[in-house]
Amino acid sequence: MPFTLATWNINSVRLRMPLVERLLAERAPDVLCLQETKCPDDLFPFDAFRGLGYQHIAIFGQKGYHGVATVSRRPLEVVEKRRFCGIEDSRHLSVRVSAGGRSILLHNFYVPAGGDEPDPEINWKFRHKLDFVAEMNAVRAEQDDFSSSILVGDLNIAPLEHDVWSHKQLLKIVSHTPVETESFEAMRKAGEWVDLMRLNVPYEQKLYTWWSYRAQDWQASDRGRRLDHVWSSANLVPPFAGYEILREARGWERPSDHVPVIARFDLD
Structure with a gap:
């Protein structure tokens, strides 16, 4: 069985x-990374996951x-819970998990949305987002013969x-x-990360993981965006066996606007 990882x-x-x-029962990934959990640690639903x-x-x-939360069938070692930009937000968690005889450093991120106005001079949320992405330049795709990221x-x-x-x-x-897309791609390349979702997908093919709640019929309008990402170090490209965007989850009862x-x- 392959090593499977879900992000949502x-x-x-x-x-x-x-x-x-439902996701865990139907798909049973080895590891699930969640973002925007909106839950203090003492109220997290541990029993349900266990x-x-x-x-x-x-x-x-x-x-x-x-x-952010990372749950797993395999043992996890917490590496870091990092606060970015000197702000007391819970947006990053890194752990180590073993698979295929190697140690994988797994980063789970929730980058700030940035508000509505794309001007850092008048919108502090957008300024925060740009600063956060800039600070992510220091997050590198560490790898060697026995480890990956x-x-x-x-x-x-x-x-x-x-x-x-x-x-x-x-x-x-x-x-x-x-300004966002250029800094984002510069950050990804600086860290030597491989964008796995675009690895074997034609450039012209549309890829979405998010559909707004504002759409009266999200499926008919299909005005999506790819906001959720899976990156790896270069040494995980050979064993990468593909991915699935679980589009149908957007139509589940009381859904998130993102899909796994x-x-x-x-x-x-």
């Missing part, structure tokens, strides 16, 4: 625990806002032209502005 902005883990349980076989749980929560999460930027429903119409919309992405690696 759940938009409140307690509110949407039935959806998480009841489904996910005994190993690392969390970095925050009441009502943000928050993976970075996943809601990175809140759709970097490429076909990562949004309309490149032209979204150039002035937060998540796809040139499940990546597979040919690692025992």
